[in-house]
Amino acid sequence: MKIGALDGGTSYHYVALHQPPFNQYIDRTIYLPELAETSLDDLDVLIVTCRSHPEQLRRNADKLQAFLAQGKTLMIMGETEPQTWMPGIEQEAVPLNYWWWLEPDGEFDLEVANPDHSIWQYLSLADMTWHYHGLLNPPETATPLLVHKETGQAVLWVGDHFQGGSVLVTSLDPFFHHGSHFMPATTRFLHGFFQWLKA
Template sequence: MKKIAYVTTGTSAQLISYWDYAHYMDQLIYADDLPNFNLAEFDAVILSCHGHSDRILPHKKQLNEYVRNGGFLLIFALNNVDKLLDVVDIEWVDSKIKDWLWWTKPGGKIELYVPDNINHSFFDYVKPENLRWHWHGSFKGNHNGTTLLGIEDTDESVIVDFDNLEGGGRVFITTLDPHSHNGQRFMPAAMKLLQEFYPWIHNELGIDRNQINPFKVAYLQTTSFDSENKPSYLAKTFEGTGGQIEYYGVRPIPDEVWDCDIIYYPGLGDNIYMQRYSDRMMEYVKNGGQLILNIEVAICWLPFLKPFQTVPPTPYTNLKVRIENDPFEFFKNMPDDFDGWSGILGQYSRGFTQLPENAIGLTSIGAENAKNSADYIWQYPTLDGSGGKVFVHNGDNMVRYPDHGEHKECLVRDICVGLMKYRRAVVPFAGVQVKE
């Protein structure tokens, strides 16, 4: 599959933006480590906003050779960028906006424009209004690229695309800094731009992240009940997903389990016994393995777990489970009453646990404003976002939910598919939205 790399000089905003959009990328590269990478393996290389130029310029030869050999280099708001590039001729100008507070004033105006005659795929995805906040310098109009955004009453450009260069390479360059503002969590237009930019670059490269590679789920058999150890209907729900489910005992857990993409722990298990697998399970998740836990925690046998707490059973509506957040489409096929087994509330869950650091609550239980999480998602923290995710369900075995409707008994399947589809996504920022 075609791949995208993201180069950072380690600033907070660059890293947060990477974590926000890691599901669109394949490799985080620390600028100092560029010589350790063969850039030819990547169909696009992104230099994030306001990278320290003294850390990028030493890699000038490598980056220009990448373009000469057919690579696609995208550069955002890099000081001295004209000193970096020799594969294209471009002249940087210390150009500044007339009034950077224009957007706070009635009838305020910014002197940027999109050329009237432009016909470019960029604008099939990007709205021009999301290109307007301010800029950091510009490029003289004596280049032979395509200007996508210019400055009024000048010949200067703020976005230039050099397509079909000799050798098949391409350079997209801008003095806008959307990654910086997105990472700093202000300037809504800048944040919206990235939501449009990454789908555009994927379209340019012909990358479809919705394709899911075949995957294997290990279902651990934790009880002496056949109906729990091997639900007769579960395997059928995975048909057509590319997923395959296999059943394994836990005394001991066989070596083959650790090679599976997802481990499913159905509950009614031995909390004391599972403590002996704590280190092995955490190593599995650290290395990208995905874990689904059905567990009312009595012993915190994994270090991020918290003790189970019940909600008051009266009023009875406290036992209603509500979907609050679904960034990975786990609950997309679930009806509002999915949590009632045979129509009875309290079967799916009767309580919650406190969220570990950086976890995202997915469902709530209890009083409507309590926001106690019956289900949450947590990810093993790694710099490049490659750590595996853990879905925690505080309640009964999920394989039987919902017990009605078009997607009967498909919740576990949908969670597995979501984990694989969004394997590159990073949990702490997975639910970030830009308010209108």
């Protein structure tokens, strides 16, 4: 399985994608402004890294949709506005609470769903506990993995039969925080994420 990742050219993308420990898992990076002219034919998986510029993704919507339609896999991370460039993805903006753990009786408002899914062999709720950027409404054929305790909406879901391919969609932003050298949970998340992806 050959894995590619979009590189937006930022410092956090550079650290996360080109330096140890995670560069060992990535076979090829694609500079996002050059995506339109870059072939993806050799890739099986493409990671749309967090905070990849949404307008650049919208300009390449047809290419990303065609990648999925070939039966390949897209891993879509947070702050990429996927609802604007991938049909079938619904995301709602919600107030962002960076500091929930500092509040009296503060409690993270997400929980594990479908605990028998293979991803939970490599990740735990603690590895996904920092904050999130929106709530997702997965299609009926999808499998929610991390959901809001009150609404049941997803923060991470997977689908094996989505637009002709497979997807993971999340509003978490692990590449950004790992590459920015804060939020240790995001580094743990990426360790488990890549081990699951390679399993």
